[in-house]
Amino acid sequence: MKMEKLSIEERFSDIDYNVSVIKERIAEAAIKSGRNENEVRLMAVTKTVEPVFINRAIKNGIDLIGENKVQEFLGKKDFLELSDCEAHLIGHLQTNKVRQIVGQVSMIQSVDSAKLANEISKRGEAAGIVTPCLVEVNIGDEESKTGIGFDELFELVHEISALKGMKICGLMTIPPICDDMAMLDKYFSKMHRLFIDIKDKKLDNVDMSILSMGMSSDYERAILNGSNLVRVGTALFGHRIY
Numbered sequence: 001m002k003m004e005k006l007s008i009e010e011r012f013s014d015i016d017y018n019v020s021v022i023k024e025r026i027a028e029a030a031i032k033s034g035r036n037e038n039e040v041r042l043m044a045v046t047k048t049v050e051p052v053f054i055n056r057a058i059k060n061g062i063d064l065i066g067e068n069k070v071q072e073f074l075g076k077k078d079f080l081e082l083s084d085c086e087a088h089l090i091g092h093l094q095t096n097k098v099r100q101i102v103g104q105v106s107m108i109q110s111v112d113s114a115k116l117a118n119e120i121s122k123r124g125e126a127a128g129i130v131t132p133c134l135v136e137v138n139i140g141d142e143e144s145k146t147g148i149g150f151d152e153l154f155e156l157v158h159e160i161s162a163l164k165g166m167k168i169c170g171l172m173t174i175p176p177i178c179d180d181m182a183m184l185d186k187y188f189s190k191m192h193r194l195f196i197d198i199k200d201k202k203l204d205n206v207d208m209s210i211l212s213m214g215m216s217s218d219y220e221r222a223i224l225n226g227s228n229l230v231r232v233g234t235a236l237f238g239h240r241i242y
């Protein structure tokens with residue numbers, strides 16, 4: 001593939017265009033799924049993206065960004081115009097990094113073990129903070145993937161509901177990579193069922209309101225299957241250069 005070197009102005013205009021197209025497509029999918037367009041939230045995934053481009057997206061109305069790595073986010077944070085924009089952590093979080101991130105993001109979307117949850121809660125309690133969190137589910141049951149297995153999900157949700165320094169606000173998933181739309185629908189709809197099942201339990205200290213699924217290649221499918229938060233990187237900022 002030919003790598004074109006774009007000027008900053010060209011990249012700005014790409015971002016402007018991409019934000020408007022993605023928002024339109026989200027609105028269409030939301031309406032198709034019987035919802036209002038503002039019931040589905042767009043997150044701009046900003047890993048590897050320089051602050052100048054992230055700020056451009058924020059100028060275009062992006063009010064939620066997602067970063068994967070604690071160190072990368074903390075390094076960029078001071079250069080971001082976050083007064084009208086929230087930041088979530090969406091990448092795998094190691095227990096020894098928890099102390100640095102609690103209080104720095106408005107949500108942690110990648111909680112996948114009791115050990116990690118306990119650490120987030122402990123650090124939150126010490127700082128007088130209740131951290132809103134999503135439980136990350138390994139919906140494809142893949143060996144290599146992060147996320148809790150769906151058979152252990154209910155138990156983990158119960159355990160976390162007792163913690164004082166964090167609060168579950170929903171579920172997040174990254175489905176297996178697959179080109180087969182029917183398979184993808186299966187994963188997404190299975191997630192939606194788990195989400196509804198837990199919501200129906202009406203557990204104390206659990207507010208099942210966010211279902212975070214769908215990325216650049218499949219966010220419309222995810223919305224049609226009930227997602228209300230899509231995490232889009234490549235389609236918004238272009239291919240990542242590591």
Ligand SMILES: *Cc1c(COP(=O)(O)O)cnc(C)c1O
Nearest residue numbers: 045090215216231232233234235
């Ligand atoms: C990178 C990433 C995304 C965005 O992926 P794209 O395919 O670039 O849209 C979404 N969610 C998580 C957890 C990610 O790590």
